[in-house]
Structures are given as C-alpha cells and as structure tokens.
Amino acid sequence: MALKELSSLEKCLGLKKPNKYSTQGERKVPVLQNNNGPALVGLVTIASHLVHEAKRTELLGNSAEQRAVVQQWLEYRITRLDNCSKEEVKVILKELNQYLEDKVYLAGNSFTLADTLMYYGIHHIIMNLAVQEKEKFLNVTRWFDHIQHYPGVRHHLAPVVVLRNRVYPSGQH
C-alpha cells in the first residue's frame, strides 16, 4: 500500500528514476535503500526526502509556520488515520470536516505534500461513503474531489464520484 503511494508520489513529483523500496516489520513500514548513506525508514520521512530530491520544497511549506502545519498533518495521517478503527473513522472525518471548513488545502492556501498523502490515506474511506455521508462531510468531500483532480496526483487510485448537487435536505442528520 505504502509502496504504491511512494511510486505514485515519484511520478507526481516528476522523478524520472524510480527508487527501490522494501518494507519492514508487522506494519510494513516502507524502507528506502540509499546509495550514499544509511537506509531511510518511514513513509513521511521518505516522502519528504523525495520532495527534496525533486527540488520541490515548496510542497513542504513556504514558511516555518506552514512547514509545521504540513508536518502536523503528515503525522496525523500516519498516527491517526492509518489502521484506525471504524468508530475512529467517523471522528477523523468529523475533525477534518470542521478543519477544512474555511480552507482550500490542509496547510491553508497552497497545495502541499500533506494533501497528497492524506488523499492517498483517506481514499479507501471516501470510496466507501454513501452519497448521504459524503454530503454530511461536505468540506472533506470538496477537498477530496479537488485533490483527486489536482494535476498528477491520482495515479494508482480509482476516481471517486462526487455529486455536484445535494440530494438530501440539509439539517436532517
């Protein structure tokens, strides 16, 4: 799973030469073998490394503040979203929905690595939402639809259909 993500990310970043990855441990943590140093371990670590390699550091944030926000959502993705329980899914959707109420991207007004990895991580959840639930988490759905149509992001994942008009009357949930 994580490996597919990393190879999609490579394409998205325009890296020509694909890297070789392996996994370690029960949780299948990705490992990047590196010729000029020790191996790198961990999805976020490797993803950040790739961004540097592609010289696209703006994807990690343009200021110290934004960089911190990006780091925070990357951490949220791997500690809260990955392997969460069914009950927890609802909580996460609710939190993201509230957070995204007045935001275009996770770190404010520009697209960052946090959007890409959160999109990869949450895809299977959004995929399984009923139309009604997608409307309930309207801000998440809007953000998700936006990211999946962001040039070059959606590589290995199926598109999720998002209706433009509301089907259910609001305020009934």
Place this chain on the structure above:
Amino acid sequence: MKLFVSEGNPHCVKVLAGLEVTGVKCDVQLVSHEERVVPFLNRPVLPVLLLPSGQHLFSPNAICQYLFEVVGKEASDDGNQLLEWEATELQPAVLQALHMLMLQGKSGEAGTVLKGPLGWLEQYLSKRTTPFLTEETVAVADIVLWAALYPILSNSTFEAVVGELPSVRGWFKRVSQVPACEAAVQRVLQGKGLDALKNFLQKQPAPHIQRRDSPSSANATEMEDSELMMTEEEVEVAAQAWSKGLPDCSDSTQKKHPILPQEGKRNVLVTSALPYVNNVPHLGNIIGCVLSADVFARYGRLRGWNLLYVCGTDEYGTATENKAREEGLTPQEICDKYHAVHSSIYKWFQIDFDYFGRTTTEQQTEIAQDIFWRLHERGYLLEDVVEQLRCENCQRFLADRFVEGVCPHCKYPEARGDQCDKCGRLINAVELKEPQCKVCQQTPEIRSSKHLFLDLPKLEGELEQWLEKSMGSGDWTVNAKHITRSWLRDGLKPRCITRDLQWGTPVPHPDFSDKVFYVWFDAPIGYLSITANYTSEWEKWWKNPQQVELYNFMAKDNVPFHSVVFPCSLLGAQDNYTLVNNLVATEYLNYEDTKFSKSRGVGVFGDMAKDTGIPSDVWRFYLLYLRPEGQDSAFSWADMALKNNSELLNNLGNFINRAGMFVSKFFEGHVPEMVLQDEDKRLIAQVCWELKQYIQLLDKVRIRDALKCILNISRHGNQYIQVNEPWKKIKGGDDDRKRAGTVTGVSVNVACLLSAMLEPYMPTVSQTIRDQLQAPAHCARAMLYADRGFLCSLSAGHRIGTVSPLFQKLESEQIEALRKRFGGQQPDEETPTGKVPSSTVNSAQPKPPAAAAPAVNASVSAADPEKAKQLAAAVAKQGDKVRALKAQKAEKSVVTAEVTKLLELKKELALAEGKNPEPSLQKGKKK
C-alpha cells in the same frame, strides 16, 4: 504566539523542554486536561501552540520542530526519521506501558511492550559516534525522544524489566542534564513523580483497545485482521483456560432480602434518579436512568458484587398539587394512581429493582427533618425574606409557572412567571405587570414571606475537597464533571429550601410551621427514605462510606443536585453519610430529530412501548444500543427496524440458532466431542478478548460500548461457521465428521457464553437461550465472576433442549405505521416508501410477535448457504448476459426481460442468505 499546556501531561514535557532549549519567546498558559483548545478536534488535546497566523499546532512533535526551525535549525532526514519513529512506534508503546503499569499494575507486561522499541534505540545509539542522536549538540530529536522516554527511564520499576541499555542510558543522562529539560519536567510533574500522570492516563482511551480494532481498509475482512494481532501465546492460554470447563461452584444466585453490606465483599449501592410521579416517563427518561442503572446492577450481580438497587417516584411538589386539582383528586390519590403507572412500566421493561419505593412516606419526613435539624444546629441555614405572589382567591402562593402577565421588558402579554417566551429574558415573578393567577384569572398580591436557605458558600470548601477525592478515585462521566465544575466556577449562592405549599414534607421549625421543604432539598433524601422503607437497617448502606460504593445514574440535567446541592446537605449534616463515588450522567435522547413532547404527542412514552407489539427485550436492546453516552443520540423507527433485522436477527439470533440447530440436527441433540485445532483456538482467543473488553467496559459503566462486544462475538462466530461449513463436513468422511463436531461444539459453547453476556441487556432472551441449551443455571455467573473468562460450559455429551428462533423480523410496513402513530416527522425525500398507497399503510397494524410467521426468520431453515452459492453463480451469469446484451445494443424489450430475471435471482439469493430480500428499501431509510 501562545503555548497551552496542562500539568501531568507527558506530551507537555516535550514542548516545554523545546521552548527552553531554543529560547523562543512565547506565552505559556496552564489549562486543565479537558480544555478544548483546538476548536476542530473532537477530544481535548494538549499541548497546543497557537501560531501568529491563528493556526493551531496540536502535535507536540510538530511544535518542537517548529521551535527549532524558528532558531534556524532546519529538519534533516535523520531527525525526521527519528520523529516519525517516535510518533508511530515509540509513543504508542510508551502509552500502553504506562497504562499497564499505572492503571493496571502490570509492570512485567509493560516492560515487554517496550522491549522492541528500546532495543531498536539501543542499537541505533551504539552505532553513533556523536554524543546525541543526530549531532554534537542537543537537537529536536533528542528533546522529543528524551521526553517520550522520561516516564519510563526515570522510573525504577522499569529498570528490571527493560534490561540493560548502556547506550540509551548514557544518552538519556546527557539529555537529562540539560537545564531546560530538568525545568520542563519540574513544571509538568510538579515533583510528584509518575503519580502526576495518573489523571492524564485515566482520561486516555485504553491503548490496547485500539490495538485490536480492525483497520477499516476496504478489502481486508475482520477475521484476517484479528488473526494478525493475536499472538500464539494468547491463543494457547485462552484455549487452555477454556478446556478446564465450568468449576463446581455452589454460590447461590438467589437474592436474599434484605441485602445489607457485608464485610470483605464489594458492596455497591446503585440509585437511579427518582422519576417525577405525575409524568409518564418517555424513552429518554427510561434509558437515562432506570434502564442504564438496571444493566449495571444486573452486571454487578453477575460479577458477584453485593449490590442493592433502589429507586422510587418523587411525589411532592406544586406540579402534583396542580394535577390533583385538574383531575379532581387529592394529591395522595394522584400519587397512588401514577406510582402504579410507573411501577407497571418499569416492570414491563424488566427493571430489576431491589426496591421501588416513593417519597411520600413517614421515613421521608423523619429523615428529612433529621437532616434539617442537624443543618440548623450546625449553623448551615440562613433566614431571609422573599417576595412572592399570592392569590387570595385560591388561598395560596403561586409558583412561577402558575402566574402570567405582561413582560416588563418587551410588553409581551403572556409572559410566564419565570421567563418571557417572546424575548426569552428571565423574569422574577413579582416584576410581571398585570399578573394573573393562571388557575382563577384573579390578580395576585405581592406578599413577603420568611424562608430558610442552605448556606452553600459556607460549605463550598468542604465540598471541593470531597469532589476532588470522589472524581479522582471514582468514575464520573465527563459531562458530570464538567457541569459540576461550571457550577463551582460561577460561585455558590445560598439556596432556598422552603416553600409555601401544603403538599410536601413539613418543615419542623415552629417559625416555619406552614411551610414544606422545597423538592430539590427533599427529593434526593428520597434515596435514603426509600432504602429505609426497604430495610430498617438502611443506615448500614447510607452511613457507611468506608464499606459502600455509591453509583448515581441520571440524565445530565440532574447533575448539579447530585454533585453539589445534595452532597452539601449531607456534608453539612455531619453524620458520616455515604456520598456518591460514581456519578453516571447520560446526554439526551431525541426522537426522530426532534424532542419528545407529551403535549404535542411526539415520541414513545413508557406505557405505549408495550402496545407496539415489539418485545421488551428488543426495546431494551435498541435503547441501550443508542444510549446517549458522551453525546446526544436520536431514536429512529427506521433505524430500530434496521438494527433489529441486521444485528439481532441476522447476526446474533442467526448465530445462536445455527449453533443450536446443528447440535439437534446433526448430533441428535448431544454436544459432540471437541478436538481443538488452531482455528478453533483462535476463535476462542478472539472471544476471550471480546469478553475481557466487555468486562473492562462495563466496570467503567460504558454500557453502550460493551454491547458492541457481544455483537462482535456473534459476528466472529458466524464467520467461523461460514468458513468451516459443518453442514457439509457432516456428510463427509470420519475426519470431516469429527471436524463438524468440533466446530458445532465450540459454536454452541460460544452461544452459551453469549447468553451470559446478554443477561444485563436482554434478560428474557438470555434466559431463553439457556433454557434452549439446557445450560447449567450457574454458568452465567461462573464465567463473569472473578474474571474466569470463557469456559467450556457445555461439555461433550450434554443434551440440549428444543431450539427455536429468538427474534422476529420487523417489517417495514409495521415500522412505518408505528412511526406515523407516534408522530415523528421525517421528510418524504428520505422515505422511498412514501408512494405506498395510504390504504396499505393505514391497515398495517403492528402484529403481535407470536402471530408473525416464523418462516421469515433468518434461521437455519431459511438461510441455505449451499443454495446461496448456486444462486450467486446464477446471478453472476445472468449479470454477464445483461451486460453483453446492452453492449450489443439489443432491443429494449429483450434487455428488460433479462433484467427482470436478474432481479428475481438476486431476490432469491438474498432470501437464501437469510437477508432482507428488499435491501434497497432498508438502505434508503437508514439514517
């Protein structure tokens, strides 16, 4: 920029140390654990850094990284990697270890959890040439890892269990010597050592609960997930415990009244808020107090606690007087009439009170007056003059809601004595212009009258001391703590305890002889007097805080009276009263997205539930399934039908029924011999794990969550049967037949355990299962008592009785009719059945369950897995055919005909799988 931290929160050590080391200027504000600083997060999370841009950083690691970046130290791959490792590997292990050590006292297991991460770090450090993790000086990774490990490495308990870690210890010591780190520790732990963390840890969800919850990834089935997480050791231990079978225990399950506290036993006193007598309780009232308390009381008895559950009707007050006037009866007659109504409702809901009393008794007068005199003697009562409206025509003082007049603020002519409905402002009744008595329309006069007040401010200090102790050691729900704190924060004021009424407990003081006690002072004393009506030795329960643990159940609106006002009365009376240790408050239950309203006829009230034809156990199940634990919830008819049909019928009932039917059909009603293979042991271990969760959750009064454990077990059971196909194997060779026997035997034993776990929730169903299986009477108690776990209680050769379906399907027409009858409104868009001719809807009266055909049950007879397989293949084939036709652009009539065939096949398939053949109907109505 502002940093929010709380005491005793280990994550705050990180950020405070980071702040000191980097020297970044920032305000630090100390808040409580429960302060929700970040508006968009569901749970209170700390520490939080409020950035100059107004954004919140709630990840301690991101905060540290940011602080280091501000002083020019940018992130490196090395550092990133260590931070990621800390967040995903180390931190979960540390929290789990602390949880085990501090809350469960298991230091050995706590050490085991840490072995992996600490070993990794030891290896990492042993290869480094720098004194610190990434550089020659302290960097962000050092601060983060050091703070994460501080609780572990500073504690001598762990020294023995984590083994020698020379490199880790050396590094840890070097970081600890940095003055900034020392200061951060002191600030968070306040010199109290690890005990300072206890409060914080208790608020965290138990870490291992998260461990086993299945990842929600789209295609992995639950079975696979749980297999992944169960260690072989766990599986073996569970299987061995199981094989031991039921112990011979003779402890009698019979209650012997009167139940009194016993030396050396866990003595638990349970009360549920006293329902006001002249209201018929609605479903919200029932789930909020009596039913929740009943589940806990039944559970406690199963666990072998010495438990007393009392409740009763609260009968005094203006509302009763008024109701009596309306109905032309005396107040006493009204109380007698409605007390009987309450009694019969609770009986129907199978609320197993040890005693259900009332407040209009001699004992009430005696005890209330005694407490009054004690408060008076100790100087806790104040006198003051109150201005009130009196209607000379009716010869009485008017309670706020019995007077109407012109609002002094907005001139609204029909303002009530306490509030104006138009402008919403609170009003003092004497301020109303042109006041009128609501009963006789005469103009009342303002009279002043002398009253007594309980001096709450004088008791505040003592109360706070007690509260800190009680909340710290007992289980108080979050809302209960919150409401109590907000009352204290606003400061307590003296509270009037007397009223100018007749229907109440008389005030014994000669200067106040024509007055009675205000209900809020009087009613909670009802708990004591009701117990006194039950046994003359009531003081053994109520003046015995050393031996007795008191649980109060209520809805959240009742919290202040139980946490502030009543404890003040008892503390002031200084008679060694038993005060509440565990205050369990629910949120509100709504009705179909609106409120229950007697006057508008909206909602189901206690006396109507039995007229619906839906069994009491199903009502209990559904109310408990949506118990407003932690947040409001809503009753919905469509959802009730769905839960009944999916959870009770297709999951729980289906499993228990199949297990029993296999024994009867394939093994002549005798439990077959069981030779456990790995797969069986794994199921047993899974069941054990769920049982453990169930016990842990119910011990903490998490009633709704514990119910999910029961449903999980039957889900595991269904899957186990599905995979092993005993109905097929029974027709095979010797080995196959033996396998079928084992699977059947294990399944029927799981069913027996389920009957025990169901007892608190669905007592009748629970008993029916045991009757059908002819299970030993003490098996329920045996498995829950003293954490014995899941035992083989039906051994090979045991003869079971006649098995029959446990649940009935709720048909959509039936539910639709009920929904109409009880006035819940749902928009038409959500009701695909909205176009059903009205005649069918109207004529669809709820059927009594006995009359419904048992054939609709998803039992063995209806669900036919073999046929299902064939049909599934046929459906697939027909589907291909339709697609091919469509692709060829075949004639429309041809396609339509084939589609009709496909739909028919799908319907048959659904039937064969024991599902509702009209899933679309249900799905559309699901909320």
